[in-house]
Amino acid sequence: xxxxxxxxxxxxxxxxxxxxxxxxxxxxxxxxxxxxxxxxxxxxxxxxxxxxxxxxxxxxxxxxxxxxxxxxxxxxxxxxxxxxxxxxxxxxxxxxxxxxxxxxxxxxxxxxxxxxxxxx
Amino acid sequence: xxxxxxxxxxxxxxxxxxxxxxxxxxxxxxxxxxxxxxxxxxxxxxxxxxxxxxxxxxxxxxxxxxxxxxxxxxxxxxxxxxxxxxxxxxxxxxxxxxxxxxxxxxxxxxxxxxxxxxxxxxxxxxxxxxxxxxxxxxxxxxxxxxxxxxxxxxxxxxxxxxxxxxxxxxxxxxxxxxxxxxxxxxxxxxxxxxxxxxxxxxxxxxxxxxxxxxxxxxxxxxxxxxxxxxxxxxxxxxxxxxxxxxxxxxxxxxxxxxxxxxxxxxxxxxxxxxxxxxxxxxxxxxxxxxxxxxxxxxxxxxxxxxxxxxxxxxxxxxxxxxxxxxxxxxxxxxxxxxxxxxxxxxxxxxxxxxxxxxxxxxxxxxxxxxxxxxxxxxxxxxxxxxxxxxxxxxxxxxxxxxxxxxxxxxxxxxxxxxxxxxxxxxx
Numbered sequence: 001x002x003x004x005x006x007x008x009x010x011x012x013x014x015x016x017x018x019x020x021x022x023x024x025x026x027x028x029x030x031x032x033x034x035x036x037x038x039x040x041x042x043x044x045x046x047x048x049x050x051x052x053x054x055x056x057x058x059x060x061x062x063x064x065x066x067x068x069x070x071x072x073x074x075x076x077x078x079x080x081x082x083x084x085x086x087x088x089x090x091x092x093x094x095x096x097x098x099x100x101x102x103x104x105x106x107x108x109x110x111x112x113x114x115x116x117x118x119x120x
Numbered sequence: 121x122x123x124x125x126x127x128x129x130x131x132x133x134x135x136x137x138x139x140x141x142x143x144x145x146x147x148x149x150x151x152x153x154x155x156x157x158x159x160x161x162x163x164x165x166x167x168x169x170x171x172x173x174x175x176x177x178x179x180x181x182x183x184x185x186x187x188x189x190x191x192x193x194x195x196x197x198x199x200x201x202x203x204x205x206x207x208x209x210x211x212x213x214x215x216x217x218x219x220x221x222x223x224x225x226x227x228x229x230x231x232x233x234x235x236x237x238x239x240x241x242x243x244x245x246x247x248x249x250x251x252x253x254x255x256x257x258x259x260x261x262x263x264x265x266x267x268x269x270x271x272x273x274x275x276x277x278x279x280x281x282x283x284x285x286x287x288x289x290x291x292x293x294x295x296x297x298x299x300x301x302x303x304x305x306x307x308x309x310x311x312x313x314x315x316x317x318x319x320x321x322x323x324x325x326x327x328x329x330x331x332x333x334x335x336x337x338x339x340x341x342x343x344x345x346x347x348x349x350x351x352x353x354x355x356x357x358x359x360x361x362x363x364x365x366x367x368x369x370x371x372x373x374x375x376x377x378x379x380x381x382x383x384x385x386x387x388x389x390x391x392x393x394x395x396x397x398x399x400x401x402x403x404x405x406x407x408x409x410x411x412x413x414x415x416x417x418x419x420x421x422x423x424x425x426x427x428x429x430x431x432x433x434x435x436x437x438x439x440x441x442x443x444x445x446x447x448x449x450x451x452x453x454x455x456x457x458x459x460x461x462x463x464x465x466x467x468x469x470x471x472x473x474x475x476x477x478x479x480x481x482x483x484x485x486x487x488x489x490x491x492x493x494x495x496x497x498x499x500x501x502x503x504x505x506x507x508x509x510x511x512x513x514x515x516x517x518x519x520x521x522x523x524x525x526x527x528x529x530x531x532x533x534x535x536x537x538x539x540x541x542x543x544x545x546x547x
């Protein structure tokens with residue numbers, strides 16, 4: 001008998017398909033990922049994740065910032081990825097900001113989030 | 121004596137009428153509102169005078185105390201504009217917290233033969249910690265208070281007085297966790313005197329409890345003053361930010377995004393306030409965010425956060441954010457829930473290193489990091505729109521196409537910055 005390894009808690013099985021590729025720990029990586037997606041994929045992400053955000057927040061807020069289990073951290077990153085995606089899907093309707101300074105010159109040097117993931 | 125009953129005015133009635141008036145210049149009748157020569161934006165000679173008379177004489181913000189919370193913590197900062205020679209190399213500074221917990225600043229140069237001591241990338245936000253600073257060239261070791269602790273093979277030196285060869289200290293002062301340095305060994309003013317109008321206004325603003333979460337940087341081919349001007353008026357919002365924030369700041373009441381308040385202070389300091397459009401219908405996510413915290417311009421639109429003291433000078437019900445210009449090269453922009461800001465580091469007359477950042481109150485729970493990410497992304501996208509205009513501005517200014525610029529009433533902050541720089545350069 002084989003068991004499937006899941007990356008998210010069972011109550012978020014509907015989001016599991018995003019867990020492999022859409023989880024990124026930093027703003028730089030989330031942004032780099034977002035600008036390479038198609039609008040269809042960004043829209044798909046938006047319509048799937050947004051309705052689940054209250055439940056997602058309720059789940060991750062069970063934990064304290066300095067002791068988050070890995071699955072909760074992944075949910076947090078998915079929530080942060082939604083924030084990265086919404087300007088594209090809700091406002092300017094293309095993957096990257098039109099008429100803007102390109103990333104060769106515009107550098108993201110944001111600090112890491114103040115969280116501590118629990119080991120394993 | 122009884123007073124007449126106060127008439128309840130609607131929010132729209134309480135706001136000033138900008139439709140056909142020029143309220144800012146009316147309040148400052150002594151300011152010449154005519155065209156301005158472009159020389160200060162394009163002249164290399166003028167830039168050298170700015171370096172000598174402004175940047176080498178004033179307190180310059182270099183970082184937040186949160187970067188160095190513990191003894192031995194330090195970061196380095198390169199400050200191109202205070203270099204000794206016009207075409208000289210850019211000096212580096214060490215800003216650290218010594219073993220007694222005091223914030224100090226030193227020139228990042230070994231007192232043996234001048235070599236850089238700390239080689240850390242100054243653009244990296246990571247904080248480093250050392251018990252001692254050790255020069256990798258010959259191994260001289262300094263304490264965190266700058267004193268020279270150890271010289272390898274000391275006997276080979278003749279009459280070396282270690283007490284005189286500590287790291288060269290630089291004047292350093294901290295205001296509400298903003299660390300400033302002054303390369304003038306005898307500053308003509310204290311930090312508090314230099315930033316007095318802002319220090320009074322913002323004395324109760326809880327800067328110490330608000331920390332950096334987003335930082336972005338770009339080196340742009342533009343004069344430092346032109347770069348600052350792009351961020352201290354609302355006139356550009358309809359066009360530059362048509363993609364990211366097309367309807368947040370305009371609307372029927374204020375269609376051209378005029379500031380609701382512009383206050384001019386001495387020594388080039390100034391403060392501008394902006395409102396959100398009362399007609400603004402936020403996108404769905406933003407409505408969701410406002411239930412949990414604030415995006416960076418939520419006006420009366422956060423259900424959980426209040427304005428901090430020192431903001432929203434006119435009690436504007438649609439208050440969005442303030443823009444405080446700390447002369448010479450810093451903007452501090454409080455909003456509901458935090459503050460954002462900018463540093464503009466002049467490199468040459470037509471090159472500037474810009475750093476933009478956003479700061480939030482400390483997250484209490486994991487979902488706060490999601491709320492913060494919304495503000496970070498929105499602001500960052502807007503900054504990418506702002507920064508792309510800058511090179512194009514300088515190209516035009518240097519082209520010979522125009523000898524003067526014309527500034528409107530709502531562009532009084534650029535005019536005030538210009539006038540203050542002229543006054544200091546000509547003094």
